[in-house]
Amino acid sequence: MIEKIYNKNYHLLTEVYMSKNRAExxxxxxxxxxxxxxxxxxxxxxxxxxxxNLQEELRSYxxxxxxxxxxxxxxxxxxxLEAEKNEILNKIREVEAENKSFAEKYIEVExxxxxLANLYIASxxxxxxxxxKEVVQIIMExxxxxxxxxxxxxxxxxxxxxxxxxxxxxGIELSEVTNIKLGxxxxxxxxxxxxxxxxxxxxxxxxxxxxxxxxxxPLKIKEHTIGVIAIYKxxxxxxxxNELDYELFTLLAGHAATAxxxxxxxxxxxxxxxxxQGFIExxxx
Amino acid sequence: xAKIEILVVEDSPTMRQLIVFALKRLKDVNVTEAxxxxxxxxxxxxxxxxxxxxxxxxxxxxGLKLVSLVRQDPKYSNMPIIIVTTEGADEDxxxxxxxxxxxxxxxxxxxTQLIATVxxxxxxx
Numbered sequence: 001m002i003e004k005i006y007n008k009n010y011h012l013l014t015e016v017y018m019s020k021n022r023a024e025x026x027x028x029x030x031x032x033x034x035x036x037x038x039x040x041x042x043x044x045x046x047x048x049x050x051x052x053n054l055q056e057e058l059r060s061y062x063x064x065x066x067x068x069x070x071x072x073x074x075x076x077x078x079x080x081l082e083a084e085k086n087e088i089l090n091k092i093r094e095v096e097a098e099n100k101s102f103a104e105k106y107i108e109v110e111x112x113x114x115x116l117a118n119l120y121i122a123s124x125x126x127x128x129x130x131x132x133k134e135v136v137q138i139i140m141e142x143x144x145x146x147x148x149x150x151x152x153x154x155x156x157x158x159x160x161x162x163x164x165x166x167x168x169x170x171g172i173e174l175s176e177v178t179n180i181k182l183g184x185x186x187x188x189x190x191x192x193x194x195x196x197x198x199x200x201x202x203x204x205x206x207x208x209x210x211x212x213x214x215x216x217x218p219l220k221i222k223e224h225t226i227g228v229i230a231i232y233k234x235x236x237x238x239x240x241x242n243e244l245d246y247e248l249f250t251l252l253a254g255h256a257a258t259a260x261x262x263x264x265x266x267x268x269x270x271x272x273x274x275x276x277q278g279f280i281e282x283x284x285x
Numbered sequence: 286x287a288k289i290e291i292l293v294v295e296d297s298p299t300m301r302q303l304i305v306f307a308l309k310r311l312k313d314v315n316v317t318e319a320x321x322x323x324x325x326x327x328x329x330x331x332x333x334x335x336x337x338x339x340x341x342x343x344x345x346x347x348g349l350k351l352v353s354l355v356r357q358d359p360k361y362s363n364m365p366i367i368i369v370t371t372e373g374a375d376e377d378x379x380x381x382x383x384x385x386x387x388x389x390x391x392x393x394x395x396x397t398q399l400i401a402t403v404x405x406x407x408x409x410x
Contacts, residue, residue: 114307114396121306125299141299144371148393237373237391 115244118146119251126252126259130266135259136168142252143229144170147245151208151233153177156260157191157226164191164228171233172208180210190216191228196249202240205233215241217249219257226257288315289407290332294325294339294351295369300392304338304369307396311403322346326354334364336407341370341381349384356385365406369394 061070122142129135136154143149151171155164158179164187166177183192187210190197197216213230220226234240291308293316295301305316317332319325321343329337337355341348348368355361366386370377373391381389388402403409 110397117306117396118303121302122299125302138299141297145297145300145303145392148371150371235371235373235392238393 111244115248119248122146122252123255126255127262130263132260132263132267135256135263139229139256139260140168140170142256143231146248146252147231148235148238149231149233150235151205152229152231153210155180155187155191155228155230157182157228164188167227176208177210185211186213187211187216187228187230190218191225194218194220194223194225196246198241198246202234208232215249217253219253219260221254221257221261226261229253229256286313288313289336289409290315290317290334291336291338291403292317292319292325292328292334294319294322294337294343294348296320296340296343300340300369303396304399307399308338308403310400311409322348322351322354325351329355329358329361333360336403337361337364337366338403339366339368341368341372341377349381352381352384352386367399367402367406369399 125138125142126135129138139154143152149170152169153166153172154168156167157163158165161179162182164180164182166174166179168174169177180188180191182188186197196218197213199214202214209232213232214234215231217229217231218225219228289311291314293301293304293308295304295318298320301318301320305318308314308316317328317334319328322339323346325337325339326346328334337352339348339351348370352366352368355364355366365388367388367390368381368386369390369392370381371392372378378389387406390399390402
């Protein structure tokens with residue numbers, strides 16, 4: 001009996017105990033659900049607030065007349081700025097090109113200036129003396145230092161014999177050079193016509209060949225030729241003539257011719273003067 | 286401010302004038318001229334120079350001899366030297382630079398090239 005009562009109580013106690021556990025479990029789930037619903041409600045409230053704000057913003061834009069047009073206006077503004085940017089870039093390119101052109105012109109002017117300075121000094125030196133030998137020496141220096149010639153001959157025209165006689169040489173002995181008839185060969189023709197001669201191809205120099213110069217520059221006073229500079233070889237570092245050489249040659253040839261002519265006249269007049277003085281002395285003795 | 290002292294040793298008066306004229310374009314430069322190596326040495330002993338420009342082919346004493354003698358002088362061991370010459374062969378260039386020249390320019394020398402070399406060696410703006 002006692003055992004029956006015990007067993008019944010035990011079952012009851014177990015059931016009570018289990019019911020208690022289920023209730024706790026239910027309560028927990030209920031609490032969690034309540035929290036979640038609360039959270040959802042809060043979130044919902046926030047969203048409603050945001051929607052209200054956006055609606056308010058939209059209403060304000062509509063009132064101001066902005067709206068869908070704003071987008072189009074922004075695109076138009078971007079296009080305008082883009083065009084402005086391209087215009088500025090083009091202007092920068094133009095300025096850069098102009099700068100480049102100015103820099104090139106500056107170099108050109110600088111070179112021209114240097115050449116004029118060289119020409120001025122050369123002509124100043126040529127006219128600095130009336131001594132024939134000194135003038136010849138200056139011509140030789142100019143041809144070596146300004147033109148860059150290694151082997152060349154300065155011929156002067158003897159009007160009586162119509163022959164070109166060598167008066168100075170560089171890189172070759174004077175004795176190795178002979179007279180040339182006016183009009184004969186490249187040198188003679190250059191002297192006769194008064195025209196510069198430049199060989200189209202500068203051959204490799206092997207031996208001295210008097211009739212094959214690479215350049216001939218007649219020394220002229222107006223149209224009157226008084227001599228010729230014949231170049232046979234350039235300095236090793238100078239492979240060819242440049243544009244400037246042609247101009248320099250012509251300009252220097254004019255100065256060299258007048259300097260030579262003046263010096264020759266002066267020397268002759270000096271000689272005549274001393275002869276006359278000798279005669280006078282003889283007569284007055 | 287003290288002027289930059291440059292000595293030009295060149296036997297050709299025309300070439301000397303061309304070099305002097307080019308150098309005078311530089312600011313605060315004083316140029317002294319000498320007609321050969323011996324004349325150059327004499328002028329170097331009388332005054333302190335900042336730069337020497339010398340030709341090679343000169344009477345009495347050539348430019349190479351001048352360069353080697355100048356380099357032996359402790360006073361001028363660091364002075365920049367420019368050789369301006371008609372001798373354009375590689376061996377001549379090597380010889381000049383080995384003897385102590387800082388630059389080797391061949392004739393016909395361009396003024397712009399000469400000025401640029403001078404500026405570079407003297408560290409001028």
